[in-house]
Amino acid sequence: MPPARKSALSSGSSSVQDYVKVIYAFTEWQDKPITSSQLAVRLGVANSSVSEMVRKLVDLQLVDHRPYSAIELTSAGRRLALTMVRRHRVLETFLVQELGYAWDEVHDEAELLEHTVSDTFINRMAAKLGDPQRDPHGDPIPSADGTVHVPHAVQLEELDGGHTGRITRISDADADLLRFFSSEQIRLDDRVEVVGRRPFGGALVVRFGPSGSARELDLGDQAAAALWVHSDPHPGCLLAS
Amino acid sequence: MPPARKSALSSGSSSVQDYVKVIYAFTEWQDKPITSSQLAVRLGVANSSVSEMVRKLVDLQLVDHRPYSAIELTSAGRRLALTMVRRHRVLETFLVQELGYAWDEVHDEAELLEHTVSDTFINRMAAKLGDPQRDPHGDPIPSADGTVHVPHAVQLEELDGGHTGRITRISDADADLLRFFSSEQIRLDDRVEVVGRRPFGGALVVRFGPSGSARELDLGDQAAAALWVHSDPHPGCLLAS
DNA sequence: GGCAAAATTTAGGCATGCCGAAATATTGGG
DNA sequence: CCCAATATTTCGGCATGCCTAAATTTTGCC
Ligand SMILES: [Mn+2]
Ligand SMILES: [Mn+2]
Ligand SMILES: [Mn+2]
Ligand SMILES: [Mn+2]
Numbered sequence: 001m002p003p004a005r006k007s008a009l010s011s012g013s014s015s016v017q018d019y020v021k022v023i024y025a026f027t028e029w030q031d032k033p034i035t036s037s038q039l040a041v042r043l044g045v046a047n048s049s050v051s052e053m054v055r056k057l058v059d060l061q062l063v064d065h066r067p068y069s070a071i072e073l074t075s076a077g078r079r080l081a082l083t084m085v086r087r088h089r090v091l092e093t094f095l096v097q098e099l100g101y102a103w104d105e106v107h108d109e110a111e112l113l114e115h116t117v118s119d120t121f122i123n124r125m126a127a128k129l130g131d132p133q134r135d136p137h138g139d140p141i142p143s144a145d146g147t148v149h150v151p152h153a154v155q156l157e158e159l160d161g162g163h164t165g166r167i168t169r170i171s172d173a174d175a176d177l178l179r180f181f182s183s184e185q186i187r188l189d190d191r192v193e194v195v196g197r198r199p200f201g202g203a204l205v206v207r208f209g210p211s212g213s214a215r216e217l218d219l220g221d222q223a224a225a226a227l228w229v230h231s232d233p234h235p236g237c238l239l240a241s
Numbered sequence: 242m243p244p245a246r247k248s249a250l251s252s253g254s255s256s257v258q259d260y261v262k263v264i265y266a267f268t269e270w271q272d273k274p275i276t277s278s279q280l281a282v283r284l285g286v287a288n289s290s291v292s293e294m295v296r297k298l299v300d301l302q303l304v305d306h307r308p309y310s311a312i313e314l315t316s317a318g319r320r321l322a323l324t325m326v327r328r329h330r331v332l333e334t335f336l337v338q339e340l341g342y343a344w345d346e347v348h349d350e351a352e353l354l355e356h357t358v359s360d361t362f363i364n365r366m367a368a369k370l371g372d373p374q375r376d377p378h379g380d381p382i383p384s385a386d387g388t389v390h391v392p393h394a395v396q397l398e399e400l401d402g403g404h405t406g407r408i409t410r411i412s413d414a415d416a417d418l419l420r421f422f423s424s425e426q427i428r429l430d431d432r433v434e435v436v437g438r439r440p441f442g443g444a445l446v447v448r449f450g451p452s453g454s455a456r457e458l459d460l461g462d463q464a465a466a467a468l469w470v471h472s473d474p475h476p477g478c479l480l481a482s
Numbered sequence: 483g484g485c486a487a488a489a490t491t492t493a494g495g496c497a498t499g500c501c502g503a504a505a506t507a508t509t510g511g512g
Numbered sequence: 513c514c515c516a517a518t519a520t521t522t523c524g525g526c527a528t529g530c531c532t533a534a535a536t537t538t539t540g541c542c
Contacts, residue, residue, distance in 0.1 A: 015499065036520060049500055051521050068507060068520060099365040109359055116357045118350055124340040256529065277490060290530055292491050309490060309537060492535065498528090505522070
């Protein structure tokens with residue numbers, strides 16, 4: 001009898017769920033697939049642990065992997081990942097909107113709850129929240145049937161002086177950074193204008209808020225990379241596009 | 242160096258939490274302490290698993306236990322148990338009141354979530370619900386500081402004919418039974434009157450509902466044991482008390 | 483009081499997921 | 513093209529929590 005590959009009918013252990021979710025998230029806003037050691041860093045485990053788990057994920061047919069190369073989700077893996085991402089983001093939205101959490105407090109709680117709630121729970125909660133399209137950090141919430149629309153956005157860091165746009169996403173990877181943005185009153189959907197760069201690789205100078213009462217701010221690399229904007233069409237680019 | 246007994250500073254693993262909670266629950270409505278095999282049945286694990294875990298609980302100073310005798314919580318164990326019971330019951334209340342679950346659907350979901358939510362989560366959720374005193378089944382919800390008031394109540398089964406009272410608690414141990422009560426429109430706080438017993442150890446005959454529109458019903462032993470009532474003072478008992 | 487039945491504990495094992503150290507494969511600079 | 517630095521995998525082990533089967537202790541009945 002052949003070894004009868006386990007099918008991933010059920011949703012896997014919480015570890016499996018986290019691995020798949022992180023593999024997915026890595027490619028959500030750019031397209032290079034994740035490597036073993038990057039995965040290890042993001043999960044806070046040893047490289048050897050990743051190697052072992054990846055073997056299991058291959059066995060569960062959730063990822064494709066040739067030894068020593070990058071790790072990519074199968075369609076079943078992507079389906080599971082989208083389920084987990086939906087759970088995580090619906091929970092974050094609930095914590096902020098219904099329980100009064102600050103946006104830097106929701107991640108850890110959602111990271112655990114996502115493995116425990118039922119589909120019914122998430123779907124009723126989402127309905128109660130009016131089926132939100134994005135979470136408190138601007139990350140898109142996949143629908144129950146597993147479709148997502150990732151908005152067009154660029155990191156603020158990538159924009160040249162003169163560009164304007166609207167903040168579409170604020171990376172929730174660093175809670176301290178979220179608190180900084182909070183204290184500077186930087187929020188989703190705020191208008192921004194890139195003024196320019198301080199000389200010799202210095203900070204990015206950015207103007208925030210409505211054109212009347214705009215504040216100018218110097219942003220370090222970390223901060224500028226965490227802010228994603230939907231850029232307005234720019235005169236200088238009309239021909240290039 | 243002495244083995245340095247681990248203190249139960251943190252809240253223990255989910256298994257530890259479930260063991261302690263079941264040990265507590267066993268004595269909530271009566272006072273005999275739980276035995277090893279009863280604990281095994283309620284947790285759905287083998288007797289040997291209980292023996293091992295009890296050793297660990299003793300080590301964590303959550304229970305007292307002499308080999309071959311019953312298992313009792315220490316005060317730290319009771320504290321942890323009350324925390325878990327509060328979590329479980331606040332969650333059940335939320336599921337019914339905010340997410341529209343039926344009362345027979347909440348138990349399994351709460352059983353998992355209770356290990357995952359933070360204290361902040363539970364306390365904010367409880368506040369949102371108006372700090373309820375009891376869950377959908379009538380079980381008392383301990384307060385955040387660990388105090389409970391278990392109402393006076395007797396199993397319907399224990400009452401003789403002629404007694405009247407109000408339903409105070411409906412055991413959530415059996416979901417099918419809850420559905421039966423639901424279909425018979427038996428709810429918390431309904432008035433009841435014990436009419437008598439069918440002959441030869443037969444069913445208990447009970448009258449439900451407000452005196453005008455009362456319905457009479459035959460209850461089997463299972464059902465009669467699952468209904469707890471606050472009994473009105475009864476003429477025949479005035480002298481005896 | 484003795485002894486078989488019942489309850490409980492101990493022994494030996496399995497699965498999951500993690501680790502550090504050792505082995506192996508890949509890569510880029512010379 | 514080669515070889516050392518780097519990335520990845522393999523190996524042996526540990527912790528948790530569960531199981532079955534085999535001791536061992538307690539209990540209840542004659
Ligand atoms: Mn997680
Ligand atoms: Mn988020
Ligand atoms: Mn539980
Ligand atoms: Mn309940």
